[in-house]
Amino acid sequence: MKRIDDLLHAMTLAEKLGQMTMSAASYAVTGPVVAGDLRNAVRTGAVGCLLNLFGAARVREMQRLAVEETRLKIPLLIGLDVLHGYKTLFPVPLGEAALFDPDAWEKTAREAAKEAAADGVNLTFAPMLDVSRDPRWGRSVEGPGEDPWVAASFARAKVKGFQDGDLVGAETIAAVAKHYCAYAAVTAGREYASADISERSLREVHLPPFAAAVQAGVALVMPAFIDLAGVPMTANGDMLNGWLRGRLGFDGVIVSDYNAVAELIHHGIAADVVEAAALALKAGVDIDMMGDAYRRGLPLAIEHGLVDISEIDRAVRRVLLLKDKLGLFDDPYRRDAKPERADTLAGRRHLAREIGARSIVLLKNDRGVLPLSKSIRRIALIGPFIDSSREMRGPWAAAAEPEGHIGILAGLREALPGAEIIYSPGVGIDDDNFTGIPAAVELVHQAEAILLCLGEAVATSGEAASRAHPGLPGRQRELAEAIFDLAQALNKPVTVILFSGRPLIVPWLVERADAILAAWFPGSEAGHAIADIVTGAVSPSGRTPMSWPRAVGQIPIFFAERPTGRPADPNDHFTSKYLDVPNSPLFAFGHGLSYGHFVFSNLNVSPVAVSKGDAISIEVDVMNDGAMTAEETVFLFVHDKVACVSRPLLEIKGFGKIILRPGERSSVRLSLSATDLCFLGRDLELVFEPGDVEILVGPCADRERLLVANVLLLADSNV
Numbered sequence: 001m002k003r004i005d006d007l008l009h010a011m012t013l014a015e016k017l018g019q020m021t022m023s024a025a026s027y028a029v030t031g032p033v034v035a036g037d038l039r040n041a042v043r044t045g046a047v048g049c050l051l052n053l054f055g056a057a058r059v060r061e062m063q064r065l066a067v068e069e070t071r072l073k074i075p076l077l078i079g080l081d082v083l084h085g086y087k088t089l090f091p092v093p094l095g096e097a098a099l100f101d102p103d104a105w106e107k108t109a110r111e112a113a114k115e116a117a118a119d120g121v122n123l124t125f126a127p128m129l130d131v132s133r134d135p136r137w138g139r140s141v142e143g144p145g146e147d148p149w150v151a152a153s154f155a156r157a158k159v160k161g162f163q164d165g166d167l168v169g170a171e172t173i174a175a176v177a178k179h180y181c182a183y184a185a186v187t188a189g190r191e192y193a194s195a196d197i198s199e200r201s202l203r204e205v206h207l208p209p210f211a212a213a214v215q216a217g218v219a220l221v222m223p224a225f226i227d228l229a230g231v232p233m234t235a236n237g238d239m240l241n242g243w244l245r246g247r248l249g250f251d252g253v254i255v256s257d258y259n260a261v262a263e264l265i266h267h268g269i270a271a272d273v274v275e276a277a278a279l280a281l282k283a284g285v286d287i288d289m290m291g292d293a294y295r296r297g298l299p300l301a302i303e304h305g306l307v308d309i310s311e312i313d314r315a316v317r318r319v320l321l322l323k324d325k326l327g328l329f330d331d332p333y334r335r336d337a338k339p340e341r342a343d344t345l346a347g348r349r350h351l352a353r354e355i356g357a358r359s360i361v362l363l364k365n366d367r368g369v370l371p372l373s374k375s376i377r378r379i380a381l382i383g384p385f386i387d388s389s390r391e392m393r394g395p396w397a398a399a400a401e402p403e404g405h406i407g408i409l410a411g412l413r414e415a416l417p418g419a420e421i422i423y424s425p426g427v428g429i430d431d432d433n434f435t436g437i438p439a440a441v442e443l444v445h446q447a448e449a450i451l452l453c454l455g456e457a458v459a460t461s462g463e464a465a466s467r468a469h470p471g472l473p474g475r476q477r478e479l480a481e482a483i484f485d486l487a488q489a490l491n492k493p494v495t496v497i498l499f500s501g502r503p504l505i506v507p508w509l510v511e512r513a514d515a516i517l518a519a520w521f522p523g524s525e526a527g528h529a530i531a532d533i534v535t536g537a538v539s540p541s542g543r544t545p546m547s548w549p550r551a552v553g554q555i556p557i558f559f560a561e562r563p564t565g566r567p568a569d570p571n572d573h574f575t576s577k578y579l580d581v582p583n584s585p586l587f588a589f590g591h592g593l594s595y596g597h598f599v600f601s602n603l604n605v606s607p608v609a610v611s612k613g614d615a616i617s618i619e620v621d622v623m624n625d626g627a628m629t630a631e632e633t634v635f636l637f638v639h640d641k642v643a644c645v646s647r648p649l650l651e652i653k654g655f656g657k658i659i660l661r662p663g664e665r666s667s668v669r670l671s672l673s674a675t676d677l678c679f680l681g682r683d684l685e686l687v688f689e690p691g692d693v694e695i696l697v698g699p700c701a702d703r704e705r706l707l708v709a710n711v712l713l714l715a716d717s718n719v
Contacts, residue, residue, distance in 0.1 A: 003329065004320045007072060008313055015045040015072065016316045017298055022079070022255065022289040025053035025062065042076070043069050046295065048319065049077040049287055051125075054086075054399040056336040059120030067332045074320070075328035077287075079123035082162075082173070083142055083396040084108070086115040088348045088524050089405070092394040092501055093128065093154075095359040095520030097144040098542035098592070100633050100655050102157040108355055109161025111348050114171045119399065120336035122326050123174045125222065127158035129209035130179055133556040135546065136189025138465030141395060141501025141521075143184070145545030146558045146589060148205050149652045152212035159216040167219060168327040170334045176255060177213035179224035181239060182206040186226055189555065191466045196229050200645075203680055211248055219322060220253045223285065225260055232267045234260040235276075240284035253318050255287040256280065262291035273297040278306035286315040349525060356522035356529030361542035362593040363516040369493040370515045371536025371595060372416075372449055379416070380447035381409060381423040382440045382483060383454050384476065385499050391429075392526035395462030395501060400524065408453055408497070411527025415535050422446060426483075429457045430473035437479050444486045450494045451534065452483055452513070458521060461501030469552065471505050484512045497530060503548040507586055518544070539595040539630040543700065548587035553578070559589040559701035560648035590700030596630030596660065598699065599623045603707040605695050611715040612688045616672040620697045620707060624660035631659045634668045637696040637706065643689055644681050650701055670697070677713060690714060 008016075018041075025038060041047040042065045053059055059078055066076045084090045090108045091098075099105070109127075116124065128142040131151050144154035155177065162175040182202055185195040197206075210221065221244060223233035233239060234256055244250045261280040262273060270276035277297030280288065288294040301307045327334055362370065372379070385391060389407035393400055412421055426440030427433060444450055454476050460467060472480070480496070487494045495515040498504065510516060517540070522529045532538040547557045568577040577583055602621040610616055622632060636654035640647040653676055656668045672695075674688070681687035690713050698706035 001324070003324065004317055007074065007320060008316060010072060011316070013299060013312075016312055017295045018045045019048035019074065019316045019319045020287055020294045020312070021047050021292065022049035022051055022077070022287050023047045024290060025050045039065055042066050045070050045072065045074070048074060049079070051079045051289065053078050054080055054119050054121060056119045056339075060333060060336055063120065063332050075323055075332040077123050077319070077323060078121055079125060080116065080121050080398060081126065081396050082112050082116045082121065082124035082398050083126045083128065084394060085112050085352070085400065085523060086119070086121070086398045087400050088115060088345070088352050089393050089397060089400050090352050090355050090523045091359040092141050092521045093143055094141050094145060094501060094545060095522065096355065097150065097154060097545035098359045098361055098520070099355070100150070100543055101657065102153050104355060104358070105154055105157035106161040107351065109158045110164065111351060113162045113164070113173045115340070115348065116398070117171050117173055117335040118340050121173060122328065122335055123176065123220070124162055125176045125178060126162070127155060127175065127213070128178050129155050129213060130184035131205050131209065132184040132546065133558040134184065134189040135470050135502040135505075135549065136466055136468060136552070136555060137184055137186060138191060138460070138462050138467065138501065139184070140546065141461045146547060147545070147560065147652055148208040150545065151209035155209045155213040156216045159213050159218045163217065163219065167325045170337065174219035174322065174326060176220040176222050177210055177218045178222035179257065180210050180221050180233065180244065181224060182228055183224035183226055189466050191464050192225050194227050199684060200680065202228070203684060207243070210244070214244075214248045214250045218252065219325070220255050221250060222255050222257055223260065225257050225263070227267055232264055232269060234285060235264055235269060235279040235283045237283040245284060253286045253322050254284050256285050256289045256291065258289055259291045261285065261288045261293040274300045274304065274306070277301055281307055281311055281315065286318050352523050353525035353528045353532070356525050357532045357538045359520060359522060359542050360529065360533050360540055361518040361544055361591070362540035363518050363587055363591070364510060364513060365515045365593050367493065367514060369449075369495055370534060372534055376416070376419050376448050378420045378422065378447050379412065380443040380450045381412065381421050381453065382426055382443060382450060383452050383479065384425045384427055384429040385453035385455055385497070386423050386425055389527070391458050391499065392521055392523065393458065394521035394523065395458050395465070405524045406527035408527045408530055411529070411531035412534070414528070415531035415537070426479040427475045429455075429476070430460065432475060434475040434478055437475070437482055440479060441482050441486055444483060444490065444492060447492065450483060450487055450492060451497060452480060452494055453497045453499070454480060455499030456501070456504065461521075470502055472509070477508075480509060495534065503544070503546050505549050505552060507550050510586060518542070536595060536628070539628055540592065541594060541631040541633070543590045543592035543633050544587055545589070547585040547589045550581045550586045554581065554585070557585055559650050562646045562648055588700045588702040590633065590635050591702070592633070592700070594630035594632065595626065595628040596624040596632070596662065597626035598632045598660070599625055600698055600707055603697050603709050605709040605711055608710070609712040609714055610674045612674050614674045616674065616711060618670040618672065618695060618697060619667050621665060621667050622658050622660065623665040624662060627662055629659065629661045631657060632699065633657060634670070635698060635700065636670045636672070637701065638677060639694040639696065640677065640679065640691070641694060642691050643679065644687070645679070647679060650696065650703065674713065688713065688715060
């Protein structure tokens with residue numbers, strides 16, 4: 001386009017490299033990388049992209065410098081990690097994934113985009129699409145869980161929500177699909193470590209969410225920090241120029257992760273910043289975030305013949321085209337034109353409360369302890385999270401202030417004005433001080449029910465927060481055991497509300513508690529959302545998006561394992577099993593209870609013999625024989641019993657929702673295309689093979705709870 005061509009023709013090399021440089025405007029992990037004042041760097045065109053800048057006045061001023069006081073008047077890209085909200089925070093992404101509801105995923109992204117755009121932000125470093133099967137890895141909290149099909153659905157919904165189909169809109173922001181690719185497969189669940197996986201795992205597990213994001217029109221992609229089989233993703237031309245741009249057809253901007261270009265030196269594939277910059281550019285990286293490697297290294301790389309100016313022009317063109325698609329050249333201030341109305345803000349908080357409640361997973365509910373009786377008069381609220389509204393925000397709080405979020409104590413007081421709530425933290429989240437335990441235990445004598453609020457701190461979840469022992473930190477177990485001992489002696493029920501950004505390994509807790517809620521980090525309306533669940537105003541409907549291990553030794557653990565030649569047999573020593581724990585997870589993928597009780601029956605699949613291109617209709621009856629209206633998630637799995645390569649024991653291919661009143665029965669209809677049953681053959685190309693395929697439908701990935709039917713595939717051809 002002429003505007004871009006004219007700019008490229010007019011730009012000096014320094015100005016081109018400025019468009020390829022992203023620097024922090026505020027918080028910076030590695031310190032400032034731009035010499036001198038950032039304002040001056042913007043004025044001179046040395047920096048064309050900023051991150052960690054928010055607040056309408058600050059954003060407008062920096063944008064004004066770029067478009068009014070620079071030689072070429074090129075507006076800024078302004079990015080922030082808007083993962084699960086901007087000022088109004090929704091549940092962390094792993095918690096949101098528990099909804100299994102693409103419409104809701106899209107809606108929260110849309111609201112986050114509107115709120116961020118109202119402050120001038122035009123780019124978010126989200127969605128994170130890493131498929132995580134290792135809860136030791138702290139960034140599990142940022143993504144959609146363990147399954148690639150679910151992650152692909154999450155990708156489409158989030159990209160659509162952030163970008164709204166047309167980036168030029170004043171309420172849209174550009175999305176960044178990250179971290180391409182296989183970041184969650186790091187060795188031992190350790191952040192930033194190397195990954196070494198099979199080509200099949202890469203293609204079947206880790207690439208599909210990014211393919212879905214590209215198909216949805218995502219504007220940017222961010223390579224992972226890690227190396228994959230010895231080649232860092234930031235310099236992996238086969239994966240970036242080859243797979244991403246070539247095979248997937250991505251034509252947008254590739255932005256490095258924080259300082260990742262310069263870190264190619266630490267990876268041991270570049271001797272200095274010149275080589276690092278050349279490797280990243282030639283691999284396809286357009287923007288260097290916080291490494292200042294392009295500005296320092298590429299001029300010398302040109303002199304040494306390592307790169308050509310045409311490669312720099314290609315990257316700059318992509319950056320300028322993105323700015324044009326965002327409408328920044330025509331109106332750089334469109335995204336902070338006016339403050340949002342009060343009713344808009346109130347509606348967003350209402351949505352945060354709704355989504356927060358729906359994200360909560362009822363893991364256990366013995367004796368029908370939950371919901372609490374409406375006649376309850378005194379509740380003991382115990383544990384380090386009882387009034388920690390800041391902890392409710394999650395590890396990526398964007399522009400949200402530390403205050404202004406609803407804690408559990410405030411939420412319960414509002415929901416139960418007729419009940420007295422007595423409370424004590426007992427212990428800190430992760431310190432060694434246990435002197436408060438006696439006072440907390442004393443409350444058990446006085447209360448009719450106990451809510452025990454435990455978990456991991458926000459700071460121990462997220463980036464650089466890998467945990468070798470992902471259980472309860474500090475002295476929380478001592479507190480819990482003391483509470484359980486007395487409550488059991490007094491026959492008083494104990495409900496545990498568990499906060500975390502990952503599945504925690506707490507089999508002892510599950511054994512002793514009467515009820516357990518996995519609350520994740522629910523966001524700004526956490527206290528209200530939790531109160532809605534424990535009082536029965538809302539029936540819990542969240543379902544686990546990751547399997548919960550019994551022990552660290554089971555990790556990685558996931559439902560889509562491949563079969564072994566020696567399946568576990570308790571009567572045969574030489575079979576695939578542990579000697580000290582069962583193979584099965586503590587809680588299966590998709591597990592979650594409600595205040596109803598659902599019974600599945602009458603699975604019908606039609607037709608029972610299909611050729612490629614045919615549609616398959618699946619119908620199952622669901623009845624609520626419980627005492628309360630509730631929502632159930634209906635999962636659709638398949639298993640190809642005999643194939644040219646061993647197929648996973650279960651592969652998810654869909655899910656549906658149904659809300660039923662007590663005693664009500666209805667049907668859930670799902671569908672498959674026969675091409676959904678294609679898979680990567682031995683040559684890693686898609687095939688459609690004849691033979692029997694199991695269709696399995698039910699409430700979670702526990703095969704014993706699934707109804708099973710069979711279809712016969714009739715055709716065989718390459719796809």
